[in-house]
Amino acid sequence: MEVTERALEAQDLYRFYWAGDEETLALRGVSVAVSPGEVVAVVGPSGSGKSTLLSCLAGLDEPSGGTVWVGGERMSHRPEKVRAGLRAAKIGILLQTSSLFDHLTVAGNIRLSRSLAPKGTGGSSVGDLLESLGIRDRSNAFPPQLSGGESARAGLAVALANDPPVILADEPTGELDEETERRLLALLTLRASDGGAVLVASHSPAVRKAADRVITLSDGRVTDEV
Ligand code: ADP
Numbered sequence: 299m300e301v302t303e304r305a306l307e308a309q310d311l312y313r314f315y316w317a318g319d320e321e322t323l324a325l326r327g328v329s330v331a332v333s334p335g336e337v338v339a340v341v342g343p344s345g346s347g348k349s350t351l352l353s354c355l356a357g358l359d360e361p362s363g364g365t366v367w368v369g370g371e372r373m374s375h376r377p378e379k380v381r382a383g384l385r386a387a388k389i390g391i392l393l394q395t396s397s398l399f400d401h402l403t404v405a406g407n408i409r410l411s412r413s414l415a416p417k418g419t420g421g422s423s424v425g426d427l428l429e430s431l432g433i434r435d436r437s438n439a440f441p442p443q444l445s446g447g448e449s450a451r452a453g454l455a456v457a458l459a460n461d462p463p464v465i466l467a468d469e470p471t472g473e474l475d476e477e478t479e480r481r482l483l484a485l486l487t488l489r490a491s492d493g494g495a496v497l498v499a500s501h502s503p504a505v506r507k508a509a510d511r512v513i514t515l516s517d518g519r520v521t522d523e524v
Pocket of ligand 1: 315316317324342346347348349350
């Protein structure tokens with residue numbers, strides 16, 4: 299795994315949305331940094347800017363102002379193709395609802411994710427990856443055949459498919475029962491102890507507890523960092 303001092307860094311991010319004459323300031327000067335080995339939670343009420351922040355960090359959205367770096371490379375204000383390549387190689391994304399393709403098996407989903415990354419991007423074998431997450435026996439199952447816990451782990455397997463130095467998760471435990479949430483958080487924490495930089499946006503007290511640092515967003519600003 300590639301390790302740099304700051305796996306993920308954002309400086310002074312702004313994001314404005316316009317709907318007719320209405321301007322929404324979703325982010326107003328947010329700076330965050332996540333080092334390898336850290337789990338950072340981003341918390342805050344609904345509408346405080348968590349999803350917008352994650353989208354900007356992942357290069358899925360462009361900030362109106364400010365800069366995002368991933369593994370020392372600038373992600374923001376670059377052509378979509380460059381951002382997509384950086385994202386595929388360096389960022390694993392985990393969402394609340396499964397982002398797996400239903401018509402592909404679990405192994406097929408992982409292979410698809412691998413095929414999107416630039417050549418030479420790392421990663422263990424599909425079997426070893428599934429083994430490490432405890433779902434090797436579900437390799438040939440299709441997503442609708444998985445239980446909630448298996449589905450969460452399969453989503454994590456896809457996020458980890460290219461052995462990315464950064465994991466971004468948006469409410470990854472929102473639909474999970476307590477036990478499954480605990481297991482998923484243990485896997486994310488393990489990833490960090492292996493050198494991953496993990497940032498999780500969540501309402502869950504369990505996520506807050508599992509994190510090394512907690513950043514609170516309120517109305518598009520960082521109002522607390524502990
Ligand atoms: P959270 O994830 O904390 O619930 P969001 O990042 O989704 O917050 O939203 C932050 C603010 O930006 C909210 O006021 C929301 O209504 C607004 N917003 C988010 N996405 C859009 C969009 N595509 N167009 C207009 N406003 C948006």
